[in-house]
Amino acid sequence: AQKITQTQPGMFVQEKEAVTLDCTYDTSDQSYGLFWYKQPSSGEMIFLIYQGSYDEQNATEGRYSLNFQKARKSANLVISASQLGDSAMYFCAMRERNFNKFYFGSGTKLNVKP
Amino acid sequence: DAGVIQSPRHEVTEMGQEVTLRCKPISGHNSLFWYRQTMMRGLELLIYFNNNVPIDDSGMPEDRFSAKMPNASFSTLKIQPSEPRDSAVYFCASSVRGGGTTGELFFGEGSRLTVL
Numbered sequence: 001a002q003k004i005t006q007t008q009p010g011m012f013v014q015e016k017e018a019v020t021l022d023c024t025y026d027t028s029d030q031s032y033g034l035f036w037y038k039q040p041s042s043g044e045m046i047f048l049i050y051q052g053s054y055d056e057q058n059a060t061e062g063r064y065s066l067n068f069q070k071a072r073k074s075a076n077l078v079i080s081a082s083q084l085g086d087s088a089m090y091f092c093a094m095r096e097r098n099f100n101k102f103y104f105g106s107g108t109k110l111n112v113k114p
Numbered sequence: 115d116a117g118v119i120q121s122p123r124h125e126v127t128e129m130g131q132e133v134t135l136r137c138k139p140i141s142g143h144n145s146l147f148w149y150r151q152t153m154m155r156g157l158e159l160l161i162y163f164n165n166n167v168p169i170d171d172s173g174m175p176e177d178r179f180s181a182k183m184p185n186a187s188f189s190t191l192k193i194q195p196s197e198p199r200d201s202a203v204y205f206c207a208s209s210v211r212g213g214g215t216t217g218e219l220f221f222g223e224g225s226r227l228t229v230l
Binding site for chain 2: 091102
């Protein structure tokens with residue numbers, strides 16, 4: 001079974017609007033971490049936001065927030081007030097505490113339209 | 115602070131040649147990961163080390179691939195002999211395991227390998 005599932009291969013959003021990128025995960029661990037990374041066309045991987053499995057509050061970092069629904073095993077990334085520079089590939093990832101292994105989803109390519 | 119440093123950034127070689135990719139993790143990080151990224155297969159974990167010890171190499175595609183971490187500040191990924199299907203971007207990443215940190219991965223800029 002896939003550990004991380006991103007069901008949206010590509011998405012479009014109008015500049016200045018909000019967008020939600022979906023991510024579901026599969027684990028039997030009680031302790032784990034969820035991460036989102038951005039990969040612009042230049043290729044580098046940029047860490048955006050982290051959510052711990054025991055965190056009760058949704059994580060926020062500037063215009064990024066993580067909509068964490070533990071019972072549904074979902075960790076959607078919300079980008080508010082989209083900017084042209086947000087056009088990139090976005091990866092959801094999970095690290096299970098016991099094995100320290102990072103699992104990545106297949107990514108969502110976001111295009112922000114002017 | 116210096117990030118994860120990978121070399122070479124670009125490598126073009128001919129089929130059958132040996133390729134060695136190098137990585138210097140961030141000082142103080144105790145976990146190191148090698149990933150391969152292609153359009154077809156996305157990001158694949160090849161191998162990872164904790165405290166210089168290989169923990170899981172189940173992602174290494176074949177015996178042609180090998181990785182070492184002789185000390186905390188250096189790792190290599192070797193392909194011998196290389197094949198055209200090995201063409202990809204190879205990322206090295208490091209993180210801190212434990213210690214109350216979030217433990218996010220810090221990626222290098224990648225090594226783009228083209229095997230002709």
